[in-house]
Amino acid sequence: MTDGIRPPLIVECGDDRVVATLDRPASRNAIDLATVDALHALCIELEQEPRTLILTGAGGVFASGADIAQLRDRRAADARQGINTYAFERIAALPMPVIAAVDGYALGGGAELAYAADIRLGTPRTRLGNPETGLAIIAAAGATWRLPRIVGPSRAAELLFTGRILDADEALAWGLLSSLHEPDDLLAAAHEIADRIAANDALAVRHTKSALRAPRDAHPHVDLELQAELFERPEKHERMTAFLERRNR
Template sequence: MMTQASLTIGEGVALISVERPEALNALNRDIVDQIDVLIDRVAEDESVRCLILHSDRNFAAGADIKAMASCDEEGAKAFCFSPTYNKLTRLSVPVIAAIEGYALGGGMELALTADIRIAGESAKMGFPEVTLGIFPGAGGTIRAPKLIGEALAKELIFTGDPIDADRALSIGLVNKVVDDDQVLETAMKMAKRIARRGPVAVRMAKDVINRGLLDNNVEKGTELEAEQWAKLFNTEDQKEGMKAFMEKRKPEFRNR
């Protein structure tokens, strides 16, 4: 199996990239399996405070159609990327998708697993699956409506039409649009800012937000929030963070 997904880690930030330029970084079963292994490595590395998903020039121009074309139902189930994508969403650290070029189909669904999305000004995003006689099958029909609302998600999925970065920003599909050559740099700056924050607090905040989104009961959600917030006062990071504030210096968080 040719290695086409890579992982680098430094300064508290992990970076997963796909390197398949001849296919605009389209995803296939082997690449997703490689990403799956890299996610495990990120999860096990206590130095990682934030993960960036980024591939040069094109985020991922969908899934490999040639590999899917002859699938029957069982073959399609085996090809499905959802187990790996779900593993990404379960990561305790924040995930940023840095989107250059195309993020279509399975590539857009990969971007949807992130907590934050940053796009280049010429990026193109969407779900073209219906033009192939299928629909998004790696979380697109579930995550897109939660992010941008039912009507907009249905428009993108039913038409299969791609949208540009400005439209994506206007509907909340991405957080920020920057110059094409600034996408990774912008994501890296944000990731490093996150990495300097209290890591236990950031992880717990992500968990509380995600759990709250699963249950629309605001009272239950705020009870969970208060419970988890109070637990932070048992951590060394909370003591250090507040002490540093009072001493007018930068905190030195130790992830505990």
């Protein structure tokens, strides 16, 4: 399906955050090559000027999956290019936190885009899952390595082997979503989290994300090196002094 000349991603930029909305109504926001290109362009901007990213979807759907009409004709060489995989990895590796505001369906590639976020919020109508094996392929854009870290190996295996779709309550109970909100309140809830992030020291937030993304065998060395850099900055002294002054009033 096509949405004509309509851009697949609507990007709204602020001083400390960017809101990117998947907007392909004719295909329920299915992720096609134009969407992937738009995500790469967005990443270039956020790599150069780090800000919190809020990802969401228009029309009560996050993303119904990869665009099957395009995916059906891809061959081995296309698989090895990792068209969606590398775009989602770039999203996950952004310097500042990524918040996915997931309303409605987030399936297949749409779910894998949500898994690339650091924080996922949902609504009572959120549905998350990876039905790829039913289409004779695997979830190769992040689910096999991100999902076990989020929900644990056994639950990840169940979802990926069976293709079962989780409803909002199950996704919340499993830790795929951190909270549920009514659809009209979802974006405001994402902004509230972004507000709290913005109130903190930006480099401390970035270093926290770096530590969270580091492999297990890199700890505690990576944490101590990041902390050492922060200990030398005037911002540490200023913020701690302000904290002590407030406490002693």
